[in-house]
Amino acid sequence: MKNVMNESLVDRRSLEEVVERTTLRVNDLQRQKDMLEEKNAASQMLLDSLRQQLQSTTMALENEQRKQVSKLDDRDREHRCMLDDMHKKFEAELECRQRDHNDALDTLRRQFKAEQDEETSRSRRELEELHMNLGLERQELQLEIQAKVKDLQQLHSTIEAKQSDLDRERCTKIALEEKLEKASITALELGKKVHTLQAQVDFFQSDSKQQIDRFSAMETRMQQAMKIADAARQKLIKEETERRILFNKYQELKGNIRVMCRVRPTVGITEGDDATIAFPDEKTSSSQIDVTGPEEKSSLGVTSRKTTPFEFDRVFGPRVDNEEVFGEISQLVQSALDGYNVCIFCYGQTGSGKTYTMSSDDGMIPRATHMIYDNIKRLEEKSWTYTMEGSFVEVYNEELHDLLSGPKCGSLKESDPKKKLEIRHDELRKTTTVVNCKTARLDSTEEVESMLRLAQSNRSVAATKANERSSRSHSIFILKLVGENAATGERCQGTLNLVDLAGSERLKHSGAEGDRKKETQNINKSLACLGDVIEALGRGAPHIPYRNSKLTHLLQYSLGGNSKTLMFVMVSPLETHLKETLTSLRFATKVHNTHIGTAKSSKKVKDRVSDA
Numbered sequence: 001m002k003n004v005m006n007e008s009l010v011d012r013r014s015l016e017e018v019v020e021r022t023t024l025r026v027n028d029l030q031r032q033k034d035m036l037e038e039k040n041a042a043s044q045m046l047l048d049s050l051r052q053q054l055q056s057t058t059m060a061l062e063n064e065q066r067k068q069v070s071k072l073d074d075r076d077r078e079h080r081c082m083l084d085d086m087h088k089k090f091e092a093e094l095e096c097r098q099r100d101h102n103d104a105l106d107t108l109r110r111q112f113k114a115e116q117d118e119e120t121s122r123s124r125r126e127l128e129e130l131h132m133n134l135g136l137e138r139q140e141l142q143l144e145i146q147a148k149v150k151d152l153q154q155l156h157s158t159i160e161a162k163q164s165d166l167d168r169e170r171c172t173k174i175a176l177e178e179k180l181e182k183a184s185i186t187a188l189e190l191g192k193k194v195h196t197l198q199a200q201v202d203f204f205q206s207d208s209k210q211q212i213d214r215f216s217a218m219e220t221r222m223q224q225a226m227k228i229a230d231a232a233r234q235k236l237i238k239e240e241t242e243r244r245i246l247f248n249k250y251q252e253l254k255g256n257i258r259v260m261c262r263v264r265p266t267v268g269i270t271e272g273d274d275a276t277i278a279f280p281d282e283k284t285s286s287s288q289i290d291v292t293g294p295e296e297k298s299s300l301g302v303t304s305r306k307t308t309p310f311e312f313d314r315v316f317g318p319r320v321d322n323e324e325v326f327g328e329i330s331q332l333v334q335s336a337l338d339g340y341n342v343c344i345f346c347y348g349q350t351g352s353g354k355t356y357t358m359s360s361d362d363g364m365i366p367r368a369t370h371m372i373y374d375n376i377k378r379l380e381e382k383s384w385t386y387t388m389e390g391s392f393v394e395v396y397n398e399e400l401h402d403l404l405s406g407p408k409c410g411s412l413k414e415s416d417p418k419k420k421l422e423i424r425h426d427e428l429r430k431t432t433t434v435v436n437c438k439t440a441r442l443d444s445t446e447e448v449e450s451m452l453r454l455a456q457s458n459r460s461v462a463a464t465k466a467n468e469r470s471s472r473s474h475s476i477f478i479l480k481l482v483g484e485n486a487a488t489g490e491r492c493q494g495t496l497n498l499v500d501l502a503g504s505e506r507l508k509h510s511g512a513e514g515d516r517k518k519e520t521q522n523i524n525k526s527l528a529c530l531g532d533v534i535e536a537l538g539r540g541a542p543h544i545p546y547r548n549s550k551l552t553h554l555l556q557y558s559l560g561g562n563s564k565t566l567m568f569v570m571v572s573p574l575e576t577h578l579k580e581t582l583t584s585l586r587f588a589t590k591v592h593n594t595h596i597g598t599a600k601s602s603k604k605v606k607d608r609v610s611d612a
């Protein structure tokens with residue numbers, strides 16, 4: 001019990017402690033509550049004062065708002081008045097500006113219209129000019145196209161010519177191969193014959209003495225026959241040498257400069273009236289031509305026409321053909337083969353027949369080369385062998401051009417300074433070389449023909465570019481002939497120059513201008529130089545002015561001492577050409593009256609000449 005009592009006592013004490021602690025806590029909380037109530041009262045007071053402040057501020061604000069609203073209304077009214085004023089002002093200004101603007105616009109519109117009109121008329125003018133230029137350009141282009149078409153046609157014809165050359169070459173090759181085959185068959189047959197003969201010889205040698213005697217008699221007879229044949233051959237060679245000497249003496253007696261006149265026929269009825277030209281000795285010597293000049297008025301007012309006779313080595317009338325003309329000059333061609341320098345000129349105005357005489361299909365150039373080939377073949381029997389080299393040049397505006405390496409061969413001569421042709425003379429051998437000029441070895445007449453065709457096409461290409469250039473330039477066909485005689489050791493070197501001179505019309509008559517005038521001046525100058533050279537040679541002047549023109553410089557060794565010259569003066573039959581005809585005939589008479597010294601052949605014994 002006691003224990004229970006003790007335990008209850010302990011419990012009571014702990015409960016009292018709890019009560020005490022709780023009482024303390026309650027007191028504490030009471031204090032806190034008081035404090036909080038105090039704070040709450042203070043806060044209530046603050047809240048009340050704040051509420052009062054808010055009320056007064058709200059009232060002040062409301063007052064202020066009212067004031068501001070009335071102020072705003074005032075301002076609004078003011079602004080509206082101002083806006084109305086400004087609006088009126090702006091409208092007035094706008095109206096004013098609009099008027100100004102419309103005025104300015106009208107002025108600008110007027111200006112623009114004027115400018116537009118001016119611009120339109122200028123554009124129209126420019127358009128017309130453009131149209132004109134376009135037309136001109138179109139014409140030029142058409143001309144160019146025509147020229148190109150012509151070039152193309154020429155190229156075609158050259159190609160065709162080349163093709164036919166090729167065909168010919170092929171035929172020649174086949175023929176040669178056939179010949180070779182035949183030759184080898186002949187060689188085989190000859191071998192067989194040699195065998196047979198050898199067998200016969202063996203038989204004769206082995207036969208009786210009678211046969212041996214007969215054989216030796218035959219051999220003696222054969223030796224005699226061979227001696228006779230050899231003597232005949234020597235006689236033939238001697239005779240050929242003598243013939244050459246006599247022939248050239250005969251030529252020298254005829255004079256080393258000869259002048260012949262040829263009058264061409266009228267070609268077609270459109271050419272105009274014929275001049276009065278007579279050939280009084282046509283049936284006998286054919287060396288005179290009488291030309292009746294134009295009408296002249298004397299001081300007494302009487303009109304008359306003067307007939308002037310001209311005499312030359314030969315005069316060919318309009319009915320004479322190229323064959324007959326060549327008959328006269330063939331002797332000179334022979335002289336070139338004999339080692340002389342020969343120069344044949346064709347002189348006369350444009351259209352007088354120079355090209356027809358010199359380079360037409362049956363003209364002097366083809367005839368001369370054919371004759372040379374025939375004679376070379378004939379001379380082979382007399383132990384002569386010849387080589388033939390040809391070149392073809394043109395003198396245009398005092399400049400040399402190669403007609404064998406022109407535009408048709410793919411190289412244009414004028415533009416390349418390295419290809420410029422240069423004349424070089426060998427003073428010692430009296431020979432002329434044209435540096436950079438193509439020289440063709442001519443082993444057949446076909447080669448000559450194709451060379452002439454090439455030269456002609458090159459010449460005509462230039463003609464389309466430079467205004468009928470063929471009649472404004474001198475063309476010179478140079479044929480070098482070198483012959484050697486295996487039996488006598490003789491060697492000869494001759495040159496045949498066939499010259500187609502440019503048209504000789506005088507400047508004052510031709511009325512030429514610009515480039516044409518320059519061409520004519522150059523032609524006249526070079527023809528005058530030719531006359532001067534011939535005249536100086538004729539009177540034996542110490543200085544011959546060869547260098548005054550390209551033509552005479554080139555032909556230096558073919559004019560004068562060691563050469564034979566023939567000049568054809570070509571005459572047109574037309575009345576309109578009468579003045580030029582008389583000028584040409586007077587020039588030719590001057591040349592005809594010149595006597596040039598004796599020509600010498602360049603024949604030498606082979607050993608003394610070293611080949612170039």
Ligand SMILES: Nc1ncnc2c1ncn2[C@@H]1O[C@H](COP(=O)(O)OP(=O)(O)OP(=O)(O)O)[C@@H](O)[C@H]1O
Nearest residue numbers: 264265267349350351352353354355356470471503
């Ligand atoms: N003997 C002739 N027989 C027939 N027709 C000829 C004769 N000579 C010239 N003709 C013709 O006369 C015209 C002019 O001749 P050609 O062209 O040879 O003159 P050209 O003097 O060489 O002229 P260019 O200086 O212009 O070259 C050509 O149509 C030509 O065929």
